[in-house]
Amino acid sequence: MAEDESPLIKALPPESDYLTYLTIIEYNLSQENLPLLHRVLQDETLAVNIGWDLVHLLVPYLPESEQCLQDIARLGNPREVILKVTESLRLIEYESLDQDIDGPVEHALTGTPDTRVRADSSTYPIKTAPTADGEKRPGSSQMVELPPPLPLPVSQFIALLSMLSTLHARIKAKYPSRFLSTTLQAVLASFSNATTHREEMIQAIVRTVKSVAGVQRPILPARKSSGMLSSIPAVGDAPAGDPEGTTSREISTEEVSMQRKLLQSFVTHIVEQYMLNLPSSPAEDVPGMAWCTRIMESTYPELVIPGKQTISEHFQRDEGLHRRIDAIGQLVTLGRDLKLSDETLLTAAIAVEKVPAVSGSQDEDEPPASAEDIPLSRIGALLLYTARQAAGMLYDTKPAIVSTIPFAIFPDHQEILKRTLSASSPAAGTGTLGTEPESLIDAVLALGLVCLQHDSIGEPSSDEQFNEYLQVVALLSSNCPSPNLRGHAHYLTSTVLRSHPDETVRLAFIRDTLEHCPFENLKVSAVGWIKGETIEANPPSHSADHHHTNEQSESVGYEPSIFAKPLALESLAPFLFPTLHAELVTAPVIEAWQTFQAGFSFYLASLNFLYLLLCAKHLHHSLEIRDLWTDSDIAGSFLQPLRDASARFRKELTPNGALAEEVSDRTHAELNLLDETLHRVTNAVRLLNE
Numbered sequence: 001m002a003e004d005e006s007p008l009i010k011a012l013p014p015e016s017d018y019l020t021y022l023t024i025i026e027y028n029l030s031q032e033n034l035p036l037l038h039r040v041l042q043d044e045t046l047a048v049n050i051g052w053d054l055v056h057l058l059v060p061y062l063p064e065s066e067q068c069l070q071d072i073a074r075l076g077n078p079r080e081v082i083l084k085v086t087e088s089l090r091l092i093e094y095e096s097l098d099q100d101i102d103g104p105v106e107h108a109l110t111g112t113p114d115t116r117v118r119a120d121s122s123t124y125p126i127k128t129a130p131t132a133d134g135e136k137r138p139g140s141s142q143m144v145e146l147p148p149p150l151p152l153p154v155s156q157f158i159a160l161l162s163m164l165s166t167l168h169a170r171i172k173a174k175y176p177s178r179f180l181s182t183t184l185q186a187v188l189a190s191f192s193n194a195t196t197h198r199e200e201m202i203q204a205i206v207r208t209v210k211s212v213a214g215v216q217r218p219i220l221p222a223r224k225s226s227g228m229l230s231s232i233p234a235v236g237d238a239p240a241g242d243p244e245g246t247t248s249r250e251i252s253t254e255e256v257s258m259q260r261k262l263l264q265s266f267v268t269h270i271v272e273q274y275m276l277n278l279p280s281s282p283a284e285d286v287p288g289m290a291w292c293t294r295i296m297e298s299t300y301p302e303l304v305i306p307g308k309q310t311i312s313e314h315f316q317r318d319e320g321l322h323r324r325i326d327a328i329g330q331l332v333t334l335g336r337d338l339k340l341s342d343e344t345l346l347t348a349a350i351a352v353e354k355v356p357a358v359s360g361s362q363d364e365d366e367p368p369a370s371a372e373d374i375p376l377s378r379i380g381a382l383l384l385y386t387a388r389q390a391a392g393m394l395y396d397t398k399p400a401i402v403s404t405i406p407f408a409i410f411p412d413h414q415e416i417l418k419r420t421l422s423a424s425s426p427a428a429g430t431g432t433l434g435t436e437p438e439s440l441i442d443a444v445l446a447l448g449l450v451c452l453q454h455d456s457i458g459e460p461s462s463d464e465q466f467n468e469y470l471q472v473v474a475l476l477s478s479n480c481p482s483p484n485l486r487g488h489a490h491y492l493t494s495t496v497l498r499s500h501p502d503e504t505v506r507l508a509f510i511r512d513t514l515e516h517c518p519f520e521n522l523k524v525s526a527v528g529w530i531k532g533e534t535i536e537a538n539p540p541s542h543s544a545d546h547h548h549t550n551e552q553s554e555s556v557g558y559e560p561s562i563f564a565k566p567l568a569l570e571s572l573a574p575f576l577f578p579t580l581h582a583e584l585v586t587a588p589v590i591e592a593w594q595t596f597q598a599g600f601s602f603y604l605a606s607l608n609f610l611y612l613l614l615c616a617k618h619l620h621h622s623l624e625i626r627d628l629w630t631d632s633d634i635a636g637s638f639l640q641p642l643r644d645a646s647a648r649f650r651k652e653l654t655p656n657g658a659l660a661e662e663v664s665d666r667t668h669a670e671l672n673l674l675d676e677t678l679h680r681v682t683n684a685v686r687l688l689n690e
Helices: 018-028 034-040 044-061 066-075 078-091 152-170 176-193 198-213 253-276 291-299 311-317 319-337 342-349 378-394 412-420 438-453 463-479 483-499 503-516 520-537 546-555 566-576 581-586 589-615 617-622 625-631 634-652 665-689
Strands: 128-132 141-145
Touching: 018 044, 034 066, 044 066, 044 078, 044 152, 066 078, 066 152, 078 152, 078 176, 152 176, 152 198, 176 198, 176 253, 198 253, 198 319, 253 319, 253 342, 253 378, 253 438, 291 311, 291 378, 291 438, 291 483, 311 319, 319 378, 342 378, 342 412, 378 412, 378 438, 412 438, 412 463, 438 463, 438 483, 463 483, 463 503, 463 520, 483 503, 483 520, 503 520, 503 566, 520 566, 520 589, 566 589, 566 625, 581 589, 581 634, 589 625, 589 634, 589 665, 617 625, 617 665, 625 634, 625 665, 634 665
Parallel strands: none
Antiparallel strands: 128 141
């Protein structure tokens, strides 16, 4: 059919009224006549009258319909079109992204006809395309790799945001923040529903926010395989003005502040949505951005296992992980472009969220009345602040990028723990601490590691505050499903514990953990803490005359370490080497077995510490190990019940025994390890008499 014979040409107004012409377009719209519609829409009067009603018709035809959508954004009534664009953003259906990508994709907007099958790959760019010098001669072209096509819902999101960039620039109103508020809510709602391709969407978001805010900084190109923004069209002719706008009124300072605060708040909410929904891979154990591990690898390269790929290398080589770095990097840069200061982010991170008063007439979509009414996302602000600090350490950026706002373990990091994680205090319980998103736990712990690297511990206001901080972080080292995060929480706990100058406070915390902590793996950590204190306070160079040296030191006013005296071990002995007869020997065998399984790691840790005390002869006199062995009845109350329990369990771990269902290679290996350790400890006892 000749173009002149097309209904899109023959029915052009004034041949038909605008409503009739719109109906004709709806019934005749196809992929083939999109170029013709693009030509028709160059008529500004036509675009103003029907443009906003075409948006929902054209969105299902993306990416081929981009030119037409841009025509509408450029020439249609911006106030009407922007309402349709925000409505379309909210209606994007991302469920198809979770389905088989090779299967047919359903229509992506609620209420729109399924006018074509999106599985037709011919509508997308092929994976390779020729490049030529314009002459069709041999050797003038070559094949170059193109990014893979984006799914329809993602293409819709990107194209609609591209329209918003044009539309917001066109609107001339006294209160443009009212349009901006509605737009940002729709973008955030749509982004929150997406499950894949979020990095591509973030680049579109960054581009749009920069356009609205007037930021001139160019966006860094994405990796070629990401497919980011492949559907954004080139800028065409200049957009039309706002037919309802006025240029005589200047925008007030308050209105400018409102727009900036809206954009700042939006960025923090995008950061929160992106970070808290990063996919986790338990097999790889890469929590979120893995800031903790990458900081430790950067700070202590000597601890990296030779020949083993580091997490930092994994982020560089793995396409998906590297795109996380790209996305967060763009959001960090955008936050700076929007003048989001560290002080502002920290204030928001520890703010107490206000619960709005319940009012039947209150409209949740009502625009804010002032910039002060626009809150930043508390979690998003924390994550953005952490990203800045991590960048300063990982990439050796200029000092200006690192916060000049004082931030220390006490009180700042402790306040972050209270406001961010599930347990604000030990009294809050231990049921949910450690179950937060891994990316959030990683960020919180990373801030603590940054403090340690900067030697920024601060001063706890009281011993109670000190203990509360350690209890929360120690519980993280026990409860986190990620071994990676448990290790970093343990390192942070141990380092902060050792930082307290008062040895009695450190001893009291170790004792409290051993005596009251319900988590056996945390008690294992406590054994490690007392072992470290003992070794440091009693170096091997202090021989048998160490007691005499202590007396001389006291005579000149020097007080030796409490861990160099028998008192520390005496006070901890009932918890380091507890009486186990009732729990493991006389209790019903099933119950005893459950107790043994729960405490196995702790029993081994205590046995190994005991072996150290027996073998390190330089400790025998100064710490009175022989009296400790005798007075605490370690042989009878701790060692013998473990021997008896091992024999009892072996007897029941038979086909006809009470523990027949528990038989496995692991259970036998545990009992063998226990017996071997008990044998080594027993043989070392003779050293007390030498």
